Amino acid sequence: MLTIAVDAMGGDNAPLETVRGAALASLEARHLQIVLVGDQRRIEPILEETRHDAERLSVLHAGSFVTMDDKPAEALTQKPDCSVLVAARLVAEGGADALVSAGNTGAGVLAAARTWKRVPGVRRAALAAVYPTEQRHGDKQDPFSLLLDVGATLDADADDLVAFALMGAAYASRVSKNARPKVALLSNGSEAGKGPASVVEAHKLLTSHTGLNFIGNVEGIDIPRGTADVIVCSGFVGNVVLKMLEGVSETVMSLARYAYKEKMVWRLGLMMLSGGFQRIKEVTDWEQYGGAPFLGFDRLYIKAHGRSKQRAIANAIKVAGKAAAHGVVEEIAKGMREFEASRQGGGAKAG
Amino acid sequence: MFRWDLDKTYLRSEFSTFTQLLKSAFEKAEDKRAVPGAPALLRALRRERGALGRICIVSGSPTQMRTVLEKRLQLDGVEYDEFVLKPNLENMLRGRFRAVREQVGYKLPALLRSRAQQPKEVEETLFGDDAEMDAFIYSLYGDVLAGRVGDRELDQVLSKVRAYPDARKATLAAAAVARVGHDVVRRILIHLDQRSPTARFAKYGPRVVPIYNYFQGALVLFADGTLSGGAVLGTALEMIASGEYTLDALANSLQDLLRRGRLALAEGARLAFEIERADIEMDARMAAALPPRSEIAAAFAARVRALALGALPPVLADGHARIDYQALLASDALKGH
DSSP, rough: EEEEETTTTSSSTHHHHHHHHHHHHHHHHHHHHEEEOOOHHHHHHHHHHOOOOOOEEEEOSSSSSSTTTTOHHHHHHTTTTBBHHHHHHHHHHOOOEEEEEEEEHHHHHHHHHHHHOOOOTOOOEEEEEEEEEEEETTTEEEEEEEEESSSSSSSSSHHHHHHHHHHHHHHHHHOOOOOOOOOEESSEEEETTTSSSHHHHHHHHHHHHHOEEEEEEEEETTTHHHOOOOOEOOOHHHHHHHHHHHHHHHHHHHHHHHHHHHHHHHHHHHTTTTHHHHHHHHOOOHHHHEEEEESSSSEEEEEEOOOOHHHHHHHHHHHHHHHHHHHHHHHHHHHHHHHHHHHHTOOOOOO | EEEEBBBBBOOOOOOOHHHHHHHHHOOOOGGGBTTHHHHHHHHHHHHHHHOOOOOOEEEEGGGHHHHHHHHHHHHHTTOEEEEEEEHHHHHHTOOOHHHHOHHHHHHHHHHHHHHTOOOOTOEEEEEEEEETTTTHHHHHHHHHHTTSSSSHHHHHHHHTTOOOHHHHHHHHHHHHHEEEOOOOOEEEEETTTOOOOGGGGGGGGGGEEEEEEHHHHHHHHHTTSSHHHHHHHHHHHHHHHHSSSOOHHHHHHHHHHHHHTTTHHHHHHHHHHHHHHHOOOOOHHHHHHHHHHHHHHHHHHHHTTTTTTTGOOOHHHHHHOOOHHHHHSSSGGGTTT
16 A cells, blocks of 8 residues: 655645645545645644544654744755655655645755655756646646656756656646647757757757657647646746746636626627536646646655645645656666666667 | 344345345345444353343334344354344234334333333443434433433434334333433444445434444454453454455444544554454464464554644543434434444
């Protein structure tokens, strides 16, 4: 049975929603054990008020926690018993198979970096985000693609981008059951020579030294279309893209609300389309996807959205369970080994 | 003396849909399944309590199921002294359809009539579940026996649950005979079949302990001085051997009781001491499926170490809350009590 450590104190709505999310997961994901890491004095009253399965849930007390506004490095130094660090240590020691946190992203990454090892060959970790797309992907017909890095490594060189591609492909193949995910580099044109030097060099490496289903470069417009299953970029670019996509989504909703108020005819039109809007909302609702995997470490870390409520936390726990069960880390390590061997041998493709 | 409900307390029963209800009614004894650990716990209560280990079963199952249910208990090696079932067919033939579903007007007089046959000093532990109103009925039963609920209040409660006039009269008559004037219901254990939030039961006071499984039930009875450490171990082992429980699940269950203030840490230490010396009879198949005792102890110790011991709540002291039964009936959320 797999065990998932949950940073109970991390997130805008913690510990109430994180504990409720873990409680929900204890009832719905009966193949998982959940360890709530945090202040037991605050966790226990919430548990007692919430329907859960105590047989699948335990508490590991942590005396402090990192707030969303804390500076990560300072906070981890000043609070060695903070929940995210205690949870990361538990995973490092083998007491849990993955970590879920909705808390301060920097603190989570730093906690992982301080207690876990990187997969051999991976120099920098990447945060991957799932994004809803027009096309569906893999055997499970997932309606989203994977975009990485979205903020962990601001400036990535060619080797980093190749590692991100291998990591994203490993995640998509294991979690989305997409045996040969289509991998692309994000650039300003589809031609191989387009983009900054790091992207051009990464294109060459991905073509000649990996056996990935690499489809070349894609442009921003291809992200929502779902042209690729895995889209690779530096953290700086990925973060800008992600925030822009979120902004567009929010603006569309604002415009719909404006239209609803403005004219009776528009209101009627929106009401007639309400079923369709609901379906779109379901497909694009980030809470359904649980969390974003942090890839590149020898352990698994699922970063849930800071605003997560119980459903999103429960789904993040399930995603963590699935990633751990399907050997994502092992698949990444295999891909990196094969890439290094291919590059050193100067020939045979791997990945 | 130990009183047990059957469906969802002793037996794994599913009848939330009509199909499940029908299936349950026609199921053979061999196909019915006990909740893991319940048979071991019942056998231990009988074995260790001797003359005080009288087992009385009061169930809402219809009398027509007696043969099947008796056979299931026999297959599990469970002995009992009383076995009361609900005359549902008779209720239907008499047009008393309300009585088919209503539990207070059936269980309460049944318990009181049974109690009237017992010496006044005999203490009781009752086992129910959170699917219907067991915590309510058992607490009311205990308070009627203790004299905290008089005839007037009892009649008002029976009126509120719309018990039939003859059932009201019979209940009041049985209460008059059974009332002992002091507390004899010592413990009420509610099996959380529906996983109801434990806080819902706080209004019944410390006497009622919601439990997720019978390992927790055995632990509470061990702390009460009712059972030995060996009985706790025997219950745990039967649960693991059932294949439905892991060592982690049991260790989590132990930690849950500590966090809720339902078990003192000192009792955990006493248990470890007794378990080390306990002599448990088990067949070879069961023995092969079980982890060594050192592994069990290590798993339990790890869950205790995970807690800030200074932050554990004080163990709830014995005592009886003043329960406003009529107010409880007026609230919407009584189901699952």
